[in-house]
Amino acid sequence: MAIIDVRHFAKSFSGKAIHKDVTFTVEEGECVGLVGGSGIGKSVVLRSLIGLEKSDSGEIWIDGQEISKLSERDLVEVRKKVAYVFQNGALFDSMSVYDNLAYPLREHTPLKEAQIRERIREQLDEFGLIEAIDKLPAQLSGGMQKRVGLARAMMIGPKVILYDEPTAGLDPYNTIKIQELVLRLKKKGVTSVFVTHDMPTALNVCDRFCLLANGRVMDEATVEEVKLNKGGKIEQFIAGEVGG
Amino acid sequence: MKSSRTEFLKTFGGFAILTKQVAVEMMRPPLYPRLVIDQMYQVGLQSLPLVFVTAGATGMVMALQFGLGLEKFGGKLYIPKIVSLSIVREMAPVFCSLMLAARVGAGITSEIGSMTVTQQIDAIRALGTSPIKKIVIPRVLACVIAIPLLTTAANFVGILGGLLVGKNDLGLDPVFYVQKVLQTVTIADFLSGFAKTPVFAFVIAINACYFGLTAKGGTQGVGNATTKSVVTSSITILVGDYFLSKFFWIFEQWL
Numbered sequence: 217m218a219i220i221d222v223r224h225f226a227k228s229f230s231g232k233a234i235h236k237d238v239t240f241t242v243e244e245g246e247c248v249g250l251v252g253g254s255g256i257g258k259s260v261v262l263r264s265l266i267g268l269e270k271s272d273s274g275e276i277w278i279d280g281q282e283i284s285k286l287s288e289r290d291l292v293e294v295r296k297k298v299a300y301v302f303q304n305g306a307l308f309d310s311m312s313v314y315d316n317l318a319y320p321l322r323e324h325t326p327l328k329e330a331q332i333r334e335r336i337r338e339q340l341d342e343f344g345l346i347e348a349i350d351k352l353p354a355q356l357s358g359g360m361q362k363r364v365g366l367a368r369a370m371m372i373g374p375k376v377i378l379y380d381e382p383t384a385g386l387d388p389y390n391t392i393k394i395q396e397l398v399l400r401l402k403k404k405g406v407t408s409v410f411v412t413h414d415m416p417t418a419l420n421v422c423d424r425f426c427l428l429a430n431g432r433v434m435d436e437a438t439v440e441e442v443k444l445n446k447g448g449k450i451e452q453f454i455a456g457e458v459g460g
Numbered sequence: 461m462k463s464s465r466t467e468f469l470k471t472f473g474g475f476a477i478l479t480k481q482v483a484v485e486m487m488r489p490p491l492y493p494r495l496v497i498d499q500m501y502q503v504g505l506q507s508l509p510l511v512f513v514t515a516g517a518t519g520m521v522m523a524l525q526f527g528l529g530l531e532k533f534g535g536k537l538y539i540p541k542i543v544s545l546s547i548v549r550e551m552a553p554v555f556c557s558l559m560l561a562a563r564v565g566a567g568i569t570s571e572i573g574s575m576t577v578t579q580q581i582d583a584i585r586a587l588g589t590s591p592i593k594k595i596v597i598p599r600v601l602a603c604v605i606a607i608p609l610l611t612t613a614a615n616f617v618g619i620l621g622g623l624l625v626g627k628n629d630l631g632l633d634p635v636f637y638v639q640k641v642l643q644t645v646t647i648a649d650f651l652s653g654f655a656k657t658p659v660f661a662f663v664i665a666i667n668a669c670y671f672g673l674t675a676k677g678g679t680q681g682v683g684n685a686t687t688k689s690v691v692t693s694s695i696t697i698l699v700g701d702y703f704l705s706k707f708f709w710i711f712e713q714w715l
Contacts, residue, residue, distance in 0.1 A: 268582055288590060289488075295588035306583035308575075320587050368587075 217280070219244045219376060219407050220265060225274035225284075226431075227260055234260055236431035238274070244375075247398070247408040249418040251453060252428035258411040259303075261428070262378050265409065266298050267291040279375065296324055299374035303381045305365030307353040313340070313364050314349050320371045335371070343367045343397065359390025366397055376407045383414045395420055415454050419443075425450045471670075471692075478592075478670050482600055485592045495598035496605075503564050503599075504606030508613070514559045515614035518551050519543060519621025527630040536630055540640035543622035548645050552614040553653045554701050557660035560607055561693035565668040568599050569689035572672025573682035581673065591673070600665040607661035608654060615650070648715075652708040659704060660697050667693045 218241035225238040234257040242248045250258045263269040264276060267283055276284045283294050307316050317336045321327055327335070340346045343363050353361055362382055369377060379398065383391045391414065398421045402408060412418050418425070419439060427435045427450045435449040442451050522543050530536050572595060575581050584591045619641055626632035668689045675685040 263582075266586055268585060288585070291585075292588045295586060300583075300586040302579050302583060302586075304578065306579040308580055308583070309578070319589075323587065323589050 217244075218242060218277075219279050220409065221275075221277035222261070222265070223275040223277070225261065225264065225276060226272045227257070227264065227269065228272055233431055235428075238428065238432055240426045240433050240436070242376075242407060242409060244407055245402075245405045246424065247402055247410060247422045249410045249412065249422035249425045250428060251412070251415075251418065251425055251450065254413070256428050257431075258428055259380050262300070262380055262409060262411050265376075265378055266295055266300050268300070296372060297374055298376040298378065299369035300378045301362070301366050301369050301380060301382055303384060304358070305353070305361035307361055307364055307368070309353045312350050312352055313345070313356070316353070316364060317368050317371055320368065324372050339367050339371065344393070357390075359386050359393065362386065362390070362394060363397065366394070370401065374406070376409070377401065379408060379410045379412070381412055381414075382410075383412060383417050391417060419454075427453055474670050474674065475666055478596065478666055478673075481592050482596055482666070485590060486597055490593070492593065492598060495594065496601045499598045499602030500606050502567070503560075503602045504610060507560060507563055507606075507610060510559055510563055511556055511610045511614050512617050514555050515547070515552055515618040516621040518555055519547055519618035519623075520625045522546060522551070523622035523625035524629060527625065531630070536632065537636075537640075539622065539626055539630065539632065540637045541644045543626075544619050544641040544645050545649060547618035547622070548615050548649050549653045550701075550705070552618050553611050553656045553660065554697065556611045556614045557607065557657060557664065557697045558694055560603075560610070560661075561664045561667075561697060562690050564603065564607075565664045565689050565693045566686050568665065568668035569672040569675075569686045570682055572669060573675030573685045576673055576675045577678055577681060596665075596669045596673075599669060600662065603661040603665035604658050607664070608657040611654060611657045615653070648712055652705075652712065655708065656701065656704045659700065663696045663700065664693045667696070 220242035222238055222240050225235055226233070227235045238261060240248070250261060252258050260269055264271055264284070265278065267286060271284045274284065275282050278294055279297055281294065283291065286294065308319070311319070314336055317339060318332050321332045321335060336349070337346065340349055343366070345360065345363055345367060348356055348360060348364065353364070356364065366382070382394050382398070386394065395417050398408065398410070402421065410418060410422055419442070422439055424436065424438045425442065426433045437446070437448060437450045442454065445451060523539055526539050526542050527536055530538060572581070575595070581591050581595070584594055623634060623637050626637050627634050671685040671689040671692070675681045
């Protein structure tokens with residue numbers, strides 16, 4: 217059964233229809249890349265999967281629950297299962313890395329502060345960020361901020377992670393670091409939706425692609441199909457032969 | 461014209477919705493008293509110097525102007541009465557609120573606005589928490605508690621400012637000044653000024669939070685939101701002061 221099931225999703229802003237009929241599914245443990253031209257609304261779809269945007273019509277099913285009409289209060293349980301990695305990390309800039317990572321634990325778990333500290337040290341160790349534990353976000357590089365954002369998103373063990381351009385603007389070293397982390401989480405069975413323009417990374421981490429264009433999913437293809445030149449429009453998009 | 465009317469209605473509706481959300485969320489756990497205390501430090505203690513300077517200068521200028529004007533008619537002895545009543549009933553609540561709309565309101569809007577445009581508010585939501593609870597309610601409560609207390613302090617400082625000028629420039633006896641103030645200012649006078657301040661405080665906090673949460677378009681958007689917050693709060697305080705004064709005036713007549 218699909219852990220994410222988007223059916224006929226439509227969304228407009230100021231009367232302009234961005235999405236008219238977006239339909240796709242993501243199976244448990246799968247990593248799906250949402251690709252498409254700039255400004256096509258990939259992030260809007262991603263934000264809708266966690267209720268940060270409300271759809272005009274259509275249904276969004278997450279782990280068997282229809283979430284598109286849920287209130288902010290009811291979305292809390294969904295947001296414990298689905299984590300969102302923001303493009304620029306979106307770390308709380310008045311808090312240290314430690315407090316950023318402690319935030320979801322303090323809110324959603326009964327852990328004592330000593331246990332929280334232990335969990336954070338383990339997480340930062342795994343993400344290669346232990347030296348940043350007491351730093352403020354402003355003292356970190358862009359790549360480190362994104363990795364801390366990913367570490368924070370993982371703190372309460374979500375089933376699904378939504379990545380919004382996780383490698384945008386990063387140097388090759390940090391891009392590879394992010395790729396490694398995404399692949400490591402994938403091995404643990406975490407389901408992912410990956411919005412990106414960084415096609416080499418997408419080809420490394422995704423199992424399947426959905427091409428968004430003209431307000432709908434225009435084409436779908438697995439990574440194997442793309443690599444075997446059977447990717448149709450997606451292959452053309454990756455090759456830069458067509459826009460979104 | 462139509463777009464500005466739409467914008468006004470949208471903003472007004474936004475305030476109403478935010479106010480409702482604050483009222484509803486305040487009734488539901490969890491509450492964050494620690495965040496309220498942190499904000500009270502920011503809003504209250506850190507604003508004390510500004511409030512003291514504003515109130516002190518207002519009291520001194522009023523004593524000086526009335527002193528110069530009334531001296532010609534031999535009315536210098538009325539200065540303690542006039543200064544204390546004006547300060548307690550009107551000047552301290554309104555001037556303090558205006559200064560705090562600028563200092564506290566601008567601070568809140570720019571802080572929340574920056575969080576909005578850098579997706580930190582979205583991150584609060586994505587992490588399964590409520591920006592209303594974590595951001596708005598602590599600031600609203602801090603303002604509603606701290607601003608009336610600051611105004612009370614401003615009453616004393618303003619009257620003291622008048623005393624300083626009365627003694628040094630107008631030759632009034634300090635003991636006479638204090639006696640006259642105590643004879644003149646009643647609890648009703650104090651309350652008619654004091655009771656306005658929670659309303660002003662709520663206006664400052666809700667405006668500031670609303671404009672911060674709806675900031676768009678990067679740093680320029682944050683700047684615009686901050687300007688709108690201060691202007692809207694200031695106008696609301698000045699216009700609202702008339703209606704609140706009239707309300708308390710009718711209330712006092714009725715009593």
